[in-house]
Amino acid sequence: MSLDDLYRRVIMDHYQKPRNRGTIEDGAVTVDLNNPTCGDRISLQMRVEDGTIEEAKFLGEGCSISLASASMMTEAVKGLKVEEALRFVDLFSNMMQGEDVDTDQFPLEDIEALQGVAKFPARIKCATLAWKALEKGAEEIDRKTADQS
Numbered sequence: 733m734s735l736d737d738l739y740r741r742v743i744m745d746h747y748q749k750p751r752n753r754g755t756i757e758d759g760a761v762t763v764d765l766n767n768p769t770c771g772d773r774i775s776l777q778m779r780v781e782d783g784t785i786e787e788a789k790f791l792g793e794g795c796s797i798s799l800a801s802a803s804m805m806t807e808a809v810k811g812l813k814v815e816e817a818l819r820f821v822d823l824f825s826n827m828m829q830g831e832d833v834d835t836d837q838f839p840l841e842d843i844e845a846l847q848g849v850a851k852f853p854a855r856i857k858c859a860t861l862a863w864k865a866l867e868k869g870a871e872e873i874d875r876k877t878a879d880q881s
Contacts, residue, residue, distance in 0.1 A: 743845050747800040750790075750799055762776070773792050776790045795858050804845075805862045821866055
């Protein structure tokens, strides 16, 4: 089996059996984003305690890349400090731009399967939608924390 075939299988597995699909009942920051060029939509919820993402879930509609990316992202950021998750967003963004990335600090695991998307500029927005929602959620968390101070 080729590496491309393996990556396609990983993406389809996350698309067909998404991890963390659903909603968080209490104390979640919610971010709704859409990609108007293709119709992908995501609603990301995160529960953060003491600066750590304790829980991340999503609901959405869209292509296999968009929903698989959301599934992978929510798996990857659970347990990370918000600042660490934002560094992960930067790493992912660099990968989507076709750059070589140093994965020593953040092992990509299944997320690496999305690196081939960089070859298709029209699909990059699909892959990054959930990650953009994570960035907006972090901004909202910062605002809430500042308001409580």
